[in-house]
Amino acid sequence: MRLTVVGNPANRRVRSFTEAALAAGLDRPAVLPWRDVLAGAAPPESGLLRIDSPGEDAEVDVLLRGPGARAARDGEILGFAAAHAGMVAAATRIASGGAEPLNDPADIAVLCDKRDCHARLAAAGIPVPEALPPVHGYAQLRAAMAEARWSRVFVKPAHGSSASGVLALAVAPGGRIRAVTPVELTPDGLFNSLRLSAYTTEAEVATIVDRLAPDGLHVERWLPKATLGDRVVDLRVVVIAGRPTHAVVRSSRSPLTNLHLGNARGDLAALRAAAGPAAWSAAMATCERVAARFPGSLHVGVDLMFLSGWRRHAVAEVNAFGDLIPGVLSEGGRDTYAEEIHALVSGRWRACVR
Numbered sequence: 001m002r003l004t005v006v007g008n009p010a011n012r013r014v015r016s017f018t019e020a021a022l023a024a025g026l027d028r029p030a031v032l033p034w035r036d037v038l039a040g041a042a043p044p045e046s047g048l049l050r051i052d053s054p055g056e057d058a059e060v061d062v063l064l065r066g067p068g069a070r071a072a073r074d075g076e077i078l079g080f081a082a083a084h085a086g087m088v089a090a091a092t093r094i095a096s097g098g099a100e101p102l103n104d105p106a107d108i109a110v111l112c113d114k115r116d117c118h119a120r121l122a123a124a125g126i127p128v129p130e131a132l133p134p135v136h137g138y139a140q141l142r143a144a145m146a147e148a149r150w151s152r153v154f155v156k157p158a159h160g161s162s163a164s165g166v167l168a169l170a171v172a173p174g175g176r177i178r179a180v181t182p183v184e185l186t187p188d189g190l191f192n193s194l195r196l197s198a199y200t201t202e203a204e205v206a207t208i209v210d211r212l213a214p215d216g217l218h219v220e221r222w223l224p225k226a227t228l229g230d231r232v233v234d235l236r237v238v239v240i241a242g243r244p245t246h247a248v249v250r251s252s253r254s255p256l257t258n259l260h261l262g263n264a265r266g267d268l269a270a271l272r273a274a275a276g277p278a279a280w281s282a283a284m285a286t287c288e289r290v291a292a293r294f295p296g297s298l299h300v301g302v303d304l305m306f307l308s309g310w311r312r313h314a315v316a317e318v319n320a321f322g323d324l325i326p327g328v329l330s331e332g333g334r335d336t337y338a339e340e341i342h343a344l345v346s347g348r349w350r351a352c353v354r
């Protein structure tokens, strides 16, 4: 079984997956850098093909966005829609040569579009937050919120990840506004910060939303997440070959739980105890159902929220490249990459999807 990995050779995911393959006695996977893919490298003709995130590489980012694109400045929020289109086109091409993808480019296309993904899950009866109809700017957002009678929403760039461009927006009855977000608004653009800011003037919030809107927005009702102690919590659940095998609790004093924002990992045993066995099993069943919607994907990373009171849960998003949770082991004692390799070697993945 020849393995090829499309990714950045220096990326931790690529290195960890490579180590897992070697540890299982497989040949060293060939790494096909994204920049080579985007420069027209020939698709592999056989074997298995893992497609990894093209993220966090400025040179790759500008290539993804196509001829004439300008390079993003450090942390700049720029061209998400073009980068998504470029990634899907390149993934589709590189998977067209005969190698069998471990992540179907058609799945990647949906998973990296929060609107499409939400619609798919909702249609399958999977619990997701309610969403507003498409909005294309701030004025329309406020009109749609008023129409729905919602005072609190999450505004998400359709093709964002890692909390980039996400706003937790609350409008008080008197019209007072507060948006918590990692976005840094500057006179010459929007930038991602590793720290959250709170914007409380309508002019600032409107500017941010109107600058994000052309690349597509997905707006959901802000659901009250469950808490452990003084922190809100949610989960990243990695589902490999159809089974939820790894989970990490993300806890925060803010409404955004993404770990790279400085949020701490929480106590999984405490969360399971708080949820109780029935609510936990129901949540894991939801994660399985999510993965079953993406049968061409060896792994998916489900962001799962228990709602305040623990009885209900909802899926915040599903990640195509969500299997990096270092140090978390499955019941079998394997990290996510070793678990993926195990699924391939044991034939569990194929048995599961075909």
Ligand SMILES: Nc1ncnc2c1ncn2[C@@H]1O[C@H](COP(=O)(O)OP(=O)(O)O)[C@@H](O)[C@H]1O
Pocket (backbone or CB within 6 Å): 129, 154, 156, 160, 161, 162, 163, 164, 166, 220, 221, 222, 223, 224, 225, 234, 255, 256, 257, 258, 303, 305, 316, 317
């Ligand atoms: N509808 C929602 N209600 C409450 N919290 C949410 C909602 N959607 C997302 N969140 C929170 O915001 C964080 C980021 O949202 P997510 O959809 O996962 O986007 P990203 O791709 O940026 O991680 C999540 O980890 C979750 O804690």
Ligand SMILES: [Mg+2]
Pocket (backbone or CB within 6 Å): 162, 163, 303, 317
């Ligand atoms: Mg997320």
